[in-house]
Amino acid sequence: MRSTTDLTFTEQARRRQILDGAMRVIAELGYAQTSIARIADEVGIAKSVVLYHFKAKNDIIEAVVATVFGTAVERMAPAVADCATPTEQLAAYIRSNIAFIADNRVPAIAMLEIVTGYRSPDGLRADQAVPLQESADLQGWSVLDPESIFAEGTRTKAFRPLSPVFMKNALRAALDGAVWEYARDPQYDITGYGEELVTIFELATRSQR
Amino acid sequence: MRSTTDLTFTEQARRRQILDGAMRVIAELGYAQTSIARIADEVGIAKSVVLYHFKAKNDIIEAVVATVFGTAVERMAPAVADCATPTEQLAAYIRSNIAFIADNRVPAIAMLEIVTGYRSPDGLRADQAVPLQESADLQGWSVLDPESIFAEGTRTKAFRPLSPVFMKNALRAALDGAVWEYARDPQYDITGYGEELVTIFELATRSQR
Amino acid sequence: MRSTTDLTFTEQARRRQILDGAMRVIAELGYAQTSIARIADEVGIAKSVVLYHFKAKNDIIEAVVATVFGTAVERMAPAVADCATPTEQLAAYIRSNIAFIADNRVPAIAMLEIVTGYRSPDGLRADQAVPLQESADLQGWSVLDPESIFAEGTRTKAFRPLSPVFMKNALRAALDGAVWEYARDPQYDITGYGEELVTIFELATRSQR
């Protein structure tokens, strides 16, 4: 099997072009309304060309997920890694995630559309379907799982006693919510929202004296 | 024109039966993958029977939204209304919403699937499309908008200075996130999560001394 | 088997009511777009009531044809019978047909919509399908066939030598054409058109000196 790096330059370019088109279409119409024909239209190529490069609709979706995930991790991982304390890490996590969204509106929306709308032929959600799972893991998402930040903060008593899982869930939901608002309204002050989140989680995790 | 209330008993029962089936299917497969045929299968009747009672797929969706919204408001409105202070109202809002979800897992999931997955033929989201909007308004959703709680709390200085809009967005996202987790895992300790949310928002809104 | 005359008074009235509604709908929407449901709507009764009185859509169509035919013959036959010469008969035929159309716009349009649009399940036209044929014959249409007027006129040399069949075809087409124009435009001067037809056929049949 050929890895992504074996691809010729033109092949790479075409794939990139198709993925970009796919993200634009998904962000605009939603996952369900996105068809291969619509993507081909957006890119300005024939439908068969899309399938020549991706073999199945699923492959496009996986590639989009992998790409966006990768970009996000690239952006967030160093930001978090640079911080010494859980408190700082948490703020960095939030700010870098928000910054990523602000700078990558379309990919972020596409990603969320997929995560909430995708179902495998047998009805499984994106996070239960195996292939998409793998894309995520390969990109080292686990490194970034905020649950570990909460766990560490609790352990070191930098944070008040709290449930790392619940906290993670609340935080992820609040961050994903930013994307919905941003999708709805391109003028949404996403940075302002991000700062409010920083405050909320700072106050909500601070160990009480 | 006949209003909903003068339907025959059998008609009422069938509609209920179909709506229940629809909710189960939507919760399992997601909005996009839900077809009339699949709903008919679930209920064990012919496809045409579904259309005899609902006339169009959209009518089913609207009916589901209206029903779930209605039930949720019925549950939450009195709980919030009973509280005197914004702080108490906020906690009541969270707890009653969580309780509703806990007691109505399938409907709550179906509702969320619709709200996030619905697109009108031209690609508009549920909150931009007119018909679904109306279902919501008719049920008096506005009464329950948590933004007013945050606004009131800020005004009376019961809360620290904060952005009611951002706070509402974060809260709604966190609550909807509970539904996603619950959908993923029926064993999810949604009440525990709710209590963590109560704590988070208590700490995050409390006016600093 | 029960003939039409055995029907109770109410039954008769209902049938009449349904037929009138059917004619209105057919005239407005065309034969193909006319559904039983649409007729029931027009009359303001339940769909099943229509089928209770007519058993099948075809029966309604046949009844419409028979009714309109009957009315037309009633109007035209005496007018033609009153004339002594073929020349007068021809003029009377045209004028009485036009008068019938002018006074029965909706039924005439409905009739024409059926005659041109009807196909039996196997694709036969109205004039080839047996049951509709019978309706026509029963009403004594043959008495009125203009072909006999042309034949008589040719025989007695009141008319120039001509083909009775071709003449009949041209005349019937020109008369049916009046209905199309009338359908298109309720203000159409159908009587003026009729007089022009009288002139045309007078000139076209007159024996040359």
Next chain:
Amino acid sequence: MRSTTDLTFTEQARRRQILDGAMRVIAELGYAQTSIARIADEVGIAKSVVLYHFKAKNDIIEAVVATVFGTAVERMAPAVADCATPTEQLAAYIRSNIAFIADNRVPAIAMLEIVTGYRSPDGLRADQAVPLQESADLQGWSVLDPESIFAEGTRTKAFRPLSPVFMKNALRAALDGAVWEYARDPQYDITGYGEELVTIFELATRSQR
């Protein structure tokens, strides 16, 4: 956008094949009973192939109308243009129209079935619906409108005083009537009928001394 002329050879052939099949089916079953499935059957291809080449049922209908109209105009326009006097033009109009029908039985029947049977979704007739209107106009039908012949003949006193509109209506109806007879009976002596029409309209328009 690709215009009709730069379609591949195979594409052209398939379109032609489908149109021919469509005309046969329409001529046989009438416009209303014609379904895409039936056309596909007639041609011996899959239903989806038809839609691959035409995208919507309406496109087929429009293509049929445009094709037939085009052929008819091609045949009739020069014949009429070659004549000097209105009297000759009128005879040429009738003869060339009849000749077209005689040589194109199926297309002519199909055309008439569409023109009389077509209704837009809201019940509008072909002549009131926009898209079909355009097909006709583009083909320069107006050039051939017999009304102008009658008007000219009246103006120059080549014809007796008469109403050009009524005359046109009678003539068009008589010509369309030929198609109905021809549809009913392939052995119908349509040329004989045409000659009778020539005589009728010659006699009926001739200026009286």
Next chain:
DNA sequence: AATGAATGAGCTTTCATTCAT
């Protein structure tokens, strides 16, 4: 005499995918 409920057959259309060139 009337009608609500149910249903199968059929309709137009969309779409992912395969295949030959």
Next chain:
DNA sequence: CATGAATGAAAGCTCATTCAT
């Protein structure tokens, strides 16, 4: 590399008709 052509499966929906009450 690229693509036109073909196709089966499935979607939403309409409608005449049957049946029990």
